[in-house]
Amino acid sequence: MNTSVGNAGIGESVSTMDVIHHRRAVRDYLPDKVDAAVIHQLLDAAVHAPTAIHEEPWAFVIIQDKVILDRLSDKVKEMLVKGTDPIHPLFKSHGADRFTRPDFNAFYNAGTLVVIYGKPLGNFVVADCWLAAENLMLAACSLGFGTCPIGLAVAALNTPQWKQALGVPAELTAYAPIIVGKPAGATPVVPRKPPEILRWS
Numbered sequence: 001m002n003t004s005v006g007n008a009g010i011g012e013s014v015s016t017m018d019v020i021h022h023r024r025a026v027r028d029y030l031p032d033k034v035d036a037a038v039i040h041q042l043l044d045a046a047v048h049a050p051t052a053i054h055e056e057p058w059a060f061v062i063i064q065d066k067v068i069l070d071r072l073s074d075k076v077k078e079m080l081v082k083g084t085d086p087i088h089p090l091f092k093s094h095g096a097d098r099f100t101r102p103d104f105n106a107f108y109n110a111g112t113l114v115v116i117y118g119k120p121l122g123n124f125v126v127a128d129c130w131l132a133a134e135n136l137m138l139a140a141c142s143l144g145f146g147t148c149p150i151g152l153a154v155a156a157l158n159t160p161q162w163k164q165a166l167g168v169p170a171e172l173t174a175y176a177p178i179i180v181g182k183p184a185g186a187t188p189v190v191p192r193k194p195p196e197i198l199r200w201s
């Protein structure tokens with residue numbers, strides 16, 4: 001598959017393998033807003049992910065309101081510092097200082113957060129939602145946008161308070177919060193180990 005790319009810095013026409021190798025977790029963004037048309041393209045890519053027994057168990061919340069993003073970031077920081085985030089309990093004693101700093105924003109000041117929620121429809125909902133997330137991130141890269149999954153925000157998003165604030169039914173679970181925006185510059189490569197092949201018979 002060839003994909004036309006914008007200003008991702010990976011050329012005008014790139015293959016799926018190029019996109020896979022050029023996607024980065026971007027943590028510095030330009031203030032430009034991501035247009036609704038682009039968001040729709042990303043959501044379309046997301047829902048074309050494989051889905052176990054064709055359940056399509058995902059639903060999406062898009063937050064582009066800076067006030068809401070900042071309030072959510074504050075909640076993330078509060079839970080980390082108080083040790084009430086069940087996913088990241090170690091932050092209570094390890095490195096909490098970083099999260100108390102006023103300049104730390106869990107979303108790196110990105111203008112858009114897409115949250116992928118899963119409906120309680122079987123044992124592969126988490127897999128389905130993260131496959132959708134990867135589709136979304138690769139599609140964004142191919143269109144010249146940066147992304148980063150924000151696992152730090154999962155616990156805050158799953159509080160009854162934030163589900164209610166965002167109009168999310170209580171039975172849904174936030175799995176994949178992903179920030180999206182125009183990268184402010186080049187993002188260094190985080191190298192990978194070669195695949196560990198346990199057996200090839």
Ligand SMILES: Cc1cc2nc3c(=O)[nH]c(=O)nc-3n(C[C@H](O)[C@H](O)[C@H](O)COP(=O)(O)O)c2cc1C
Pocket residue numbers: 023024025026027148149150151152153189190
């Ligand atoms: C499930 C998951 C949760 C993540 N949560 C965060 C996060 O909360 N904050 C952050 O800055 N990066 C987060 N990341 C991004 C990883 O740190 C990043 O993917 C990794 O360092 C490799 O870098 P690369 O994606 O640029 O190759 C997360 C990635 C995944 C897959």
